[in-house]
Amino acid sequence: MSLPEQSTTEAVAVAPKGPQIILTGDRPTGPLHLGHYVGSLRNRVEYQHQFKQFIMLADSQALTDNMDDTNKVHRNVVEVALDYLAVGIDPAKSTILIQSQIPELAELTFYYLNMVTVARLERNPTVKTEIALRGFERDIPAGFLTYPASQAADISAFKATLVPVGEDQIPMIEQTNEIVRRFNRIADKEILVECKALVPDIGRLPGIDGKAKMSKSLGNTINLGASAAEITAAVKKLYTDPLHLRVEDPGHLEGNVAFIYLDAFDPEKDQLEEMKAHYVRGGLGDSIVKKRLEAVLQEMLAPIRARREELAKDKGYIMQILKEGTMRAREVAAQTADEVKAALGLSYF
Amino acid sequence: MSLPEQSTTEAVAVAPKGPQIILTGDRPTGPLHLGHYVGSLRNRVEYQHQFKQFIMLADSQALTDNMDDTNKVHRNVVEVALDYLAVGIDPAKSTILIQSQIPELAELTFYYLNMVTVARLERNPTVKTEIALRGFERDIPAGFLTYPASQAADISAFKATLVPVGEDQIPMIEQTNEIVRRFNRIADKEILVECKALVPDIGRLPGIDGKAKMSKSLGNTINLGASAAEITAAVKKLYTDPLHLRVEDPGHLEGNVAFIYLDAFDPEKDQLEEMKAHYVRGGLGDSIVKKRLEAVLQEMLAPIRARREELAKDKGYIMQILKEGTMRAREVAAQTADEVKAALGLSYF
The missing domain is CATH 1.10.240.10 (Tyrosyl-Transfer RNA Synthetase)
Known part of the structure; x- marks a missing residue:
């Protein structure tokens, strides 16, 4: 296992041109641990010097399977933000945003749902695996099946060209690019931008019990x-x-x-x-x-x-950082949503 | 066949209390015709004296199966608005709004997708029929399957208590009420309001060719x-x-x-x-x-x-009416979206 910052691979064969934009983030469902540190946080601290980087606290997305404990998601937004700042993510260099506070992400999701078929969503290997993992079977919340459209919205709203993900998430990136291409064809204009998966060469950090994955739900973590x-x-x-x-x-x-x-x-x-x-x-x-x-x-x-x-002593400061980052990010997302809606003939005033 | 304004029936057994609010509207895919006049427009002219009435130009929804001709939808927003005003819908009494210009409707849809399962959407008889009708089969756009969540968003955003629909749309109203109840249970608070279907006693107006339904696609209409x-x-x-x-x-x-x-x-x-x-x-x-x-x-x-x-001579006037109506409606929808998000723990600043 080598230091990950020099060892990521760009996957999915599209060459983005010009300055690179990263979208990354976490579902705020618990404190981050060493697995996150090795797999992503350490990289982000590096990336922020090279790229424009948006880091999303995916609270809306976390609700998909946490509707029974919405308070957990709310609470962990601040906890995860604390982890970010503690490891060296610099809010002056990276834009930290809260997903739910950018309605344009839901808007884009709404339109993208018309650009993907149910059959295509059901074939998505990542969705398939996650459905099995969570034991949903036929009782999948619709929001879970349609999650790839939401992810496409998150990525494309910021016109991200690089998305750091694990190998298992590559089908999600492919699905995003399919939607991007479909939309650009409808718009007859290159409005949205295709992205590349940025896959770390290193594998996952195992849990302290030797299981392949360090995970809160397995109780085998060392938290940051x-x-x-x-x-x-x-x-x-x-x-x-x-x-x-x-x-x-x-x-x-x-x-x-x-x-x-x-x-x-x-x-x-x-x-x-x-x-x-x-x-x-x-x-x-x-x-x-x-x-x-x-x-x-x-x-x-x-x-x-x-x-x-x-940092935890001054919650007001953390909220200020989150608010400023979210406002900055919202401007970008709103611009994209305007372009998307205009291309679909949904501009009037 | 009797005059419809004195002959509608409230269906779906929930008794809304207090002043009644109506949500109604049309997919702007073509000019309105005598079938619309008998089935809904004539009633709306009456309702606006008795109820608070929101009339939605469902342009985002119309895109679901018009992605190949988005310009048609854009164009018909004004055409349908002209039809409304021409038959006597009074913008001082009814609020006419454009769906796509109220992002909160997409936001609510996004959250409601977590409150309904894929299996439940697939069982919806209205969705089933429409899928067969449009020949979608396995290639249903996801937005079409999830349309009941979007309809629930439209209705509940305005806290509508009465929704004028045909008999065949009653399952959609039931699904809306299921989502409303599910949400209120999660919120542990009566934030959203259940609605009743308002079903006209009269049947559909047949086409000039004698077919059961007057419809643009059948070419058997008399336009207003x-x-x-x-x-x-x-x-x-x-x-x-x-x-x-x-x-x-x-x-x-x-x-x-x-x-x-x-x-x-x-x-x-x-x-x-x-x-x-x-x-x-x-x-x-x-x-x-x-x-x-x-x-x-x-x-x-x-x-x-x-x-x-x-009216058609002064497009600026029509746009002004649509803009004012949409702004008024957006305030109401934004208030509901705020309440919904707060209940889900998605308020921070």
Whole structure:
């Protein structure tokens, strides 16, 4: 596992021209964790220096399967914003926006629903997988099936050319581009812009239990705001090598979460390589490896936690940042919505 | 067939309290005709004295199956508005609005999509029939399947309590009320209002060719703005009684379009009854009946046409009416959207 900021791949074969615009974001359903940090946050901190970057708190979208707990979504908008700022996303460089506060995104979704068939939505592999994952079957909320149209609205509203996503989300990007092309054909004008998926080379960060995905619902996360004690406890429980029973036994690196995390976070690469060789040879106990990992994580997360705690004291400041970002973003989205509606003959006054 | 304004029935068993609010409207896909006049326009002219009435030019909705001819929809917004004013809809009494200019309607649609399942939409009998009618099958645009959520948005945005619809549209009203109840349960507050279908006792006006429905696509209409010559030509082609071959033969009234129209429009009811008796007895030629009908239609439509032509000279005035109505309506819809979003935890600033 290498540092992700130098290791993303542009997928989906369309070459956007000119300055690149990124749309990215999160569903605000819980605090962000190390998985988010490796998979996206760390990249965004880099991207904001190179690209125009919109980061969306997708609260409307989060409601799709959280209608029974709307308060959770509301609460986590601020929590996730705190995570963003704590890891170094700079509101002067990145535009942080709240999805629900930009009605033009719903408007674009509404029109895009006429540009995609039900059959096409049902064939979308990402939607299919998510439907199975959430156990919806025939009782899928309509908003869940139509989610690709909403995502196309989010991306195209900002004329984003690059969308950082995991491999599994590529069909969503393809569907967005289909809608973009369909719309431009109807408009007989290149109003909307196709986008590329920006897929990180690195895989997902596993959970502390060794499961493939770190996820709040699996209870196997280390949150970015974790206390020192929580980090200690998590490292203690960490899944390593179940075959490494005695210190003198040779250890295995594959699937060994301690080493995967060290690969991701330990800045001392040479020392790490020595440690790996020792572990594989035998004679290096898990406790030493974990001690090193704990030191690395404590050092990395301490300033993030401190900054997060500091920022959390002034909620008014956070809301001000969200308000300004949302207003800025809304101007862009409103401009696109105006262009879209004009092309559809929906301008009158 | 009786005058519709005294003969509508409230359907769907919910008793709205307090002053009644009507939402009604048309898809602006062509000029309105006698079928619209009998089925709805005439009623609206009455309703505006009794109720608060919103009349929606459903241009966004019309796009659902007119993506290949968006210009047609744009053009007909003004044409239909001219029809409204020409028949006596008073913009000081009724609020005429353009759907696409009220983004809050798309916003509400977006949220309501989470309150209805795909299976429920697919079971909607009105949607089923329309899908068959339009030959969509598996290639239904998503916007067509989700149209009931959009209709629920239109109705509930204005907190309409009465919705004039045909018998076949009652499932749509039921679906709206399901969404309203579902939302109010989530909100734990009576924010949205259930509505009743207001179903006219009279049936549909048949086309001039005798087909059950007068419809632009069937080419069997008499438009409200029809010229004198067009009226003459239409009456000449009118379907009467195919068994009534010689003047002396007894004639039949059932399915006889000339008499159905006379029933609907001839103000001289006694003379009409005599004429019917004579026709049934035998000895009354179709040409006499048609002459009477032509006189009735010419007299009824002449002032409507004149007013229409006069209004059409000042497009600026029409646009002003549409703009003011839309602004007034938008305030109401925005208020509802704010309440809905606040209840879902989507208020921040």
